[in-house]
Amino acid sequence: MGGQTVLHMNEGNGDLSYARNSIIQNKVISVASEVAKEAILDLYCTTLPEWLNIADLGCSSGPNAVQQIHEIMDFVDQKRRQLRRSSPEFHCFLNDLPGNDFNTVFSGLPELYEKLKAEKGADFGPCFIAGVPGSFYGRLFPKSSLHFVVSSSSLHWLSQVPVNLHSETNVHLNKGKLYISKTSPPPVLRSYLEQFQLDFSVFLMSRSQEIIIGGRMVLTLMGRKSADPSSEECCFQWDLLANALMDMVHEGLIEEDKVDSLNAPCYCPSPEELMHLIDLEGSFAVNRLETIEVEFNASDDNDDDDDDRRGQQAAKTMRAAMEPMLSEHFGSGGIMDDLFYRYGQHFQEYFTHKKEPKLTNLLISMVRKG
């Protein structure tokens, strides 16, 4: 499975689209918003630039796609009014992989431009928004061209499935699992960590060339608090999906080898693992590194006590992000509805025993050193 070709969210605006099933990511964004505000205002007030080049890396295609750059422009616009200064120009870049549904993102831009004009009047901006298709595990922008970079809920996705997840005799090492799990042998843990180290280092090196000295970067990604990469906080949703798939193997609906050979191209690092890589690369000073715990309540309705419905909603939320990858592997032969229904049942069972499951996200605010 080539990570780059299938790593995109479900397209469009339909019931199963990422656009309508990205509530968890929204919560992380709103928690991270205050930290982004602190960073952008510090940058703005110390440099008072005539224009601000802002990039959102891994913007995806939902309403989140422009929410962050909209907020960042809001913060700056309020501050410059307080300071009685004219508006800087905003040059915004929305990045994601070439397979991302940019059409849906772009179709919303005329409305955003109208909204900005109505909210802020004619003396705002101007604001120019471009799409930049490509992998952030590599260069995307000219040298020293960016003032501010954000990336939300994207950097836990690896550039590819880790190599060496099978033995020299081509035996799958992570049998019956899709990600690191309590039963994964040490080489599996090592392969995942090494792929993350490589990818995150390339990410930092690429951004260090693109961000001006004094420029800022605020990142959130899925992670873990525990030193143990197989801790439940970051593995349970993959374990439940593996369980659903193995049910289907036992019923003869899927070949076991298809499950054994599938491994998710993602990694949930610990704060220490991140800090180590940032120190090693050396271009960025860390202002903040925090863990955010987000309730895994995939429904908008916080009073929803119906575990069955919560289970199915959780599966739907995960489906928006996982379906393209799973369809690529299992074919589009229509096992998806069955699989995600079963996944929902496993979620339901899990919710019955564990009333308040939480996901850990890491939040880092950095400045490009001189």
Add this chain to the structure above:
Amino acid sequence: MGGQTVLHMNEGNGDLSYARNSIIQNKVISVASEVAKEAILDLYCTTLPEWLNIADLGCSSGPNAVQQIHEIMDFVDQKRRQLRRSSPEFHCFLNDLPGNDFNTVFSGLPELYEKLKAEKGADFGPCFIAGVPGSFYGRLFPKSSLHFVVSSSSLHWLSQVPVNLHSETNVHLNKGKLYISKTSPPPVLRSYLEQFQLDFSVFLMSRSQEIIIGGRMVLTLMGRKSADPSSEECCFQWDLLANALMDMVHEGLIEEDKVDSLNAPCYCPSPEELMHLIDLEGSFAVNRLETIEVEFNASDDNDDDDDDRRGQQAAKTMRAAMEPMLSEHFGSGGIMDDLFYRYGQHFQEYFTHKKEPKLTNLLISMVRKG
């Protein structure tokens, strides 16, 4: 009919897509290629910049979408090798309306990057390609940020259908026609001209702010040689489509009022009309202004003597560009197949009488004055 919302080409890569039916546009691009070469090399050799910001305005979604920027990079790369200089960075911007199928354009970029690497080796570029959704009848880029702008076969599309195409008592003035025609009354001609004058002036003013002094712009658009805006060279394809629609009116398949109220948002200017507007705006000096006659042979096969097949192929070519606009107006109730079959028959009849119909394109090469 709101021009901006429906002005995009047929999506994807299918049999009726713009991607597979843009042969005429290709011919214009190849004729214009030499002029673009002259302009970019003059710019490059006189300024030897470390980076080149290049924009293609109205890139559409076919293979043409990246062909021009690819060629421009080729010209510069050959020259800098002759001069034994290191490669400039290329920052390329592909613009079209937000409804354009950018997903198809972006999905081809990984292949383009691979090709550039294979053709030119590691010492090329780097090259960064972004998509810029928005109308070129307005600002799209920061001030003084572009070195080189191209636009091919796009500027004959207006920002909207001309206003005042009906009388004070709301009678349609251009009855039974879709564009200027021999039977159009003078107010129709005036409305079309005025809309073009407004749009092209806004285009020039926007670009004059975005292009650096000494920067270049090479444009091609549909036009005419004649001083008469109703001359056959620029009107016949619209007349034939109107004839096909009126056939369907007479058979009771379409309401006459629906045809009377439809007018195409495009205009084919004469060289004199263009020069007048460029002089009036005042920011650009014209190096070249040429007319290009392109054979209206919509088939790739130049020996194709079968008028029936040529007629249907011509209708298919026009369909790729016109269908979204026509569907918006007539509804997607399925008259399109019937309409374009009849359109093909009218083309066939036309080809029988006029063996070598030609379309006129205008080519302008300009430099941003100091």
